[in-house]
Amino acid sequence: MTEFLGNIGYNNWVLDALLVIPLVGALAVLSVPAGEAKKVALGVTLVEFLVSVPLWWTFQIGTAAMQFQHAYPWIPGWGIYYRVGIDGISLLMVLLTTLTMPLAVLGSWNYIKDKLCPYYALLLVLTTGMLGVFVALDLFMFYVLWEVMLIPMYFLIGVWGGPRRLYAAIKFFIYTFVGSLLMLVAILAIYYMVGDATGVYSFAYDHLLENIGAVGSWGFWLFGAFALAFAIKVPMFPFHTWLPDAHVEAPTAASVILAGILLKMGTYGFLRFALPFFPSEAMHPTVVTIVVGLAVIGIVYGALVAMVQPDFKKLVAYSSVSHLGFVMLGIWALTQASVAGAIIIMVSHGISTGALFFLAGMLSERRHTREIAAFGGLAKVVPGLAVVLTVVALSSIGLPGTNGFVGEFLVLIGSWGPYPWATAVAATGVIFAAAYLLWALQRIIYNKLDKPENEHLPDLSKREILVLAPLLACILWIGLYPKPLLDRIEASTEHLITTVQEQRASVAPTPGSEEQVP
């Protein structure tokens, strides 16, 4: 197998292929009759997935260096290159994306009924955008793809969404855009400052990272711009209100992608850019207090607000706020366990919440409502769906043996050392998580079967089982044997932590002077 992959030069073209295949596929989807669009899209995403799977094995464990790296000139005059490469963190995100996309297509199979061709084409363009964000090693390319991915999402929500889709789409777009424009300014500022200092004007990640010292006292502002862009995307506590609206209005597949992948870009951005570029700023006591504080507030607040939502999708949306709070806490705790745990949560939240949104979509396909109160006693009518919903909810609660637990446990145990109090508060999140999900579960699948509309719902179809089965398998696999994942990210997290610590030591003013500042 490895030999065969070597013969076809797999490592040299795989990342390019991953970016190109969906684009070609999008063109193909646009050129076929509407009835065929979903089949073509499914085929393309499956090919995409199959192409990405060998990465798992050809990826070299134990090195933090960027792999599969290469670059082509794009606008070389301004130091802009098409430059791609992945490390362990990106690897997981790439695979999560390629796994989610075929499921998203399958999940839209009957849900989307009009304007099929553009819908699936947009999904495919979105794929390229998302993968591009995860593999880009050129800040300009990163920014461009970051914006590219915004546009298909805007249309997916705005065209195929629910009744308030335009409000939600515009809110989503503008909110995210505000942050990313600030990020653009920061990227350009770094570009010029580093260029002025070194004489080499380039957007290359490595180049900028090595010479980041050139930004000097501007660090705080630049970090702030990056942090705001990413915090909105995550979304961190006070910047989260676009999320429930977008989730509720978006079609199922878009919700899944939004929760499963798009949110991870914020945390990915922190891991890849904000932290390594500005270690001393990120770890400044004030910043730490703010970020950790907001993360913890987000955990508890998201869970409490989720508890009282009458709308199932909204509930899941707020639960995302809570879960992503764990990720932020883990990243900022900056220990091996906590960062690894944060990455595991990023993956497992994608899987569990993705599955929850699929299930919400299936329920609303059957009943044309997402109101929790409209259900009740479904376990009797649709036992299969009830079982899956229970398992997924439990994984979201963080029951040991499921993926949710591994991530949360690692984050909490890793964060305990640096921030015991924050961690203790965050740990109460496990109680609230159980409260809101079990309550919702009870009102949906348990209780009296007192609504006549609910009495003759069909159970899971084969297609729906096909959508959910891979997610369930991942839930158990990551829950029971996360070692392969941990192995692949270990070197990267270790590298990140040491980089941040070292940079922090070298960039930071002489020790002692900081304490003197009142």
Add this chain to the structure above:
Amino acid sequence: MLVFNFWFFSGLAIISALLCITRRSPVVSAMWLVVTMFSIAALYIILGAQFIGAIQVLVYAGAIMVLFLFVIMLLNLGRDEPTDLPGWWGHAITFGIGTLLIVELWAVTRIVPAGEVRLPAGTMDRVMEQEGVVGAISSTLFRDFLVPFEITSVLLLAAVVGAVVLAKRRI
């Protein structure tokens, strides 16, 4: 003689332009505009651009002005209409802005091109002697500006199509 001619045609151009913008009837305005165009053509020739002067007469005084008159007649605007000129305050504002503009533009003309980009005196005359009046332009036009030239032709084509589409009652 040349200087006299220059000032004669300049004066004619200015006065006819003034009349062009102040006459009530569009037809009269158009006529005065023609006079302006001719005067400017004469100025071109005085300034040593004989070819452009000829083109000016052909394109502006000939083609474009005919087009104007044609449209005026088509829309039957020749008859007397209530004036479209504003009251005294409109004149005042326009006069003020116009004067201000003249002053500013005159100030701009004080910025003469730097010595090093200027050609030595008489270069143009020598070039024209060697290559002819049209040759001097054509070598530049068809060598350095070939692509823009071609694009201009596309622009004109687009304009023609656009005009047909806009002006036709139904397509």
Add this chain to the structure above:
Amino acid sequence: MPTSVGWVWLVVVLPFLGFLANGLISLVKPQAKSAVSFIGVGVLVAAFAVAVAVVAGLSQDQQGAPYVLTYWSWMTVGGLEIAAALQVDQLSAVMLIVVTGVSALIHVFSVGYMRDDPGYPRYFAFLNLFVFFMVLLVLGASFPVMFVGWEGVGLCSYLLIGFWYLDKVNADAGKKAFLMNRIGDFGFLIAMFLIFQATGSLAFTEVFEAAPEAFTINGEIITLITWALLRGGAGKSAQIPLYTWLPDAMAGPTPVSALIHAATMVTAGVYLVARSNILFAMAPVSSVVVATVGAVTALFAATIALKQWDIKKVLAYSTVSQLGYMFLGVGVGAYAGGIFHLVTHAFFKALLFLGSGSVIFALHRAYHATHSHDDAQDMRNMGGMRKFMPWTFAVMWVATFAIAGIPGLSGFFSKDGILAVAFARGHDHPVFYLLWLMGVIAALLTAFYMTRLMLYTFHGPSRTGEGEQRHLAEAPWVMTGPLVVLALGSIFAGVLNLPHVLPNPGWLEHWLEPVTELSHRYWNEVHLAASTEWLLMAVATAIAVAGMAGAVIMLKPEKLKAAKEAPAETGIQKVLLKKWYVDEIYDALIVRPTVWMSRNVLWKFFDAGVIDGAMVNGSAWTARAVGFVGSAVQTGRLAWYLLVFVIGTLVLLRAVM
């Protein structure tokens, strides 16, 4: 390592396979009941057999060191190493036998009890899953692996309490159980973090080995850890203040109450404390807290049990009370005593629950035959059942004698063992005398309410309707069989750990020595003169007899009216019947305010109003307002635009010059 110990993974895997098979059947072909019974019971019997073999293997071994069998690396990051590993030692062996043994019996009983239920395969799937998690809990070689089982049994408890999920009350009870457990688990998590920080490991062997160096006796850290662990244990084992879920949990099928909410899962907290005995021994303050919580719970729950009419509720509060005894035991350092009471309690409480289940089963069948909607669990609808159910009647009395502490039966020895140690500790600190006294009073109440239960259920005239009486009959042998086995256990389990004044004393204590000896040096040796010991036994006997006699004298089953005609309770009786209104207090103080605050303050006011309304949409509105003002400039008149344009050009020209 003895070969048979290596088979221990089978004990874990077998119930899980049963779960998978039965779960599949319940989704695909729910009517295949015989296959379900065969698989469900079969895996348990096989697991019990393997467990016996494992323990036999262990008993031949003289080393005493625990066997840790590592299967794969679960979470390994940086300094954190958690392996998916099982640990076989003397403590887990005892638990293993109890869990698989009692489970197997209850599975058999369930075949009869649940035979007409449409959810039969689902029931056995959940039950098998429960055993899987319970076994994992007792065999886990580290805190996290134990936590897997710990949460897992909570899950199964949730699923089984809400087994008849179409009734909101049942689903509520399940959710309540899970949440209360979660609140406890929060403590467990915090304890793990503290332990990891202090010792750098979470595996039992490594933590306990490192403990003497890592902690200072009575230090801050160790006290925090043990308090957190206690919180975890209190959640699972239904101790004050987290006990309220257990009585509600009776909403599940009765065998479930017997298995999960009496014999096995709820004792996990006791197991946890016994397992971490060295940690508790190093934190004497925490130990006192454990003992106090146990004693107070024992007494408090016993008072509530006095006035309950629901037969299962009586047993539920009795369970809470008995768990309090176990906590008292492990709190005073009688780890073996606590475990001993756990074992005997597993027998007689499972027997009581199954017996009550058998009664309910009969009554339910009778009501079903006459289409009556009376409560099949209310003791006021029973009475005189001994006529109809002689076997059940007999074994229930055995269990009652055992729990009341009649000499010779298992409960007497285990309860006496705990009280004796508590009394002996009074030598160190007088507070233990108080705890002992509370235990004794609780024992008096226990004897009283259990006799009350027996009198009302089996004696006196039958208060079941005339029509129904014809349908009352003894349960089938699959149900009475396990009862008899459990009755034998209730009688003879006492020999496991006889008092020191009797021949062959303290076998269990000796067996558990390898596990408990870690903490020996932190506790003063218990010194109790033989005469004192005899005296204590005499007191215990007197108390038990007094309680039972009191009940017989004071209660008149003949005067009791059926539930429909019974007058409303008043005064202290009502307070007891309403369980001191603790549920209502929790609801009013914690649940409702939290939900209200989340809905009205956090969501509607803060999220939708402040963040989204004022800040997000507010900025959008500001932008629109600016646009509105600005649009006044856009008159639509070309002349105006041109004027502005020209002025703008003038200004620009001015600027560039």
Add this chain to the structure above:
Amino acid sequence: MDLLGSALAVSAIIFSLGVAGVLLRRNAIIVFMSIELMLNAVNLSFIALAQQLGPEGQVFVLFVMAVAAAEAVVGLAIIIAIYRHKQTVNLDKINLLSG
């Protein structure tokens, strides 16, 4: 003999007259003519400067004329189209741009 400065001054005056025309008149056709005046004024300065800076100035004039022709064609077509709708060429009465 240097007529550059004078030519530029004349150009400035004609340009200003064009601007004044645009501001003064409401008749679309006359506004259009004023624009042509401005273009011619600019052309004049191009020609004047070409004497000193090379033949490119004259080439530019050619381009400007081509663009002016195109603009006139399209512009007049628009005027015709509007007239057909509104029966007027008075700009104040054509207020499609007002919001």
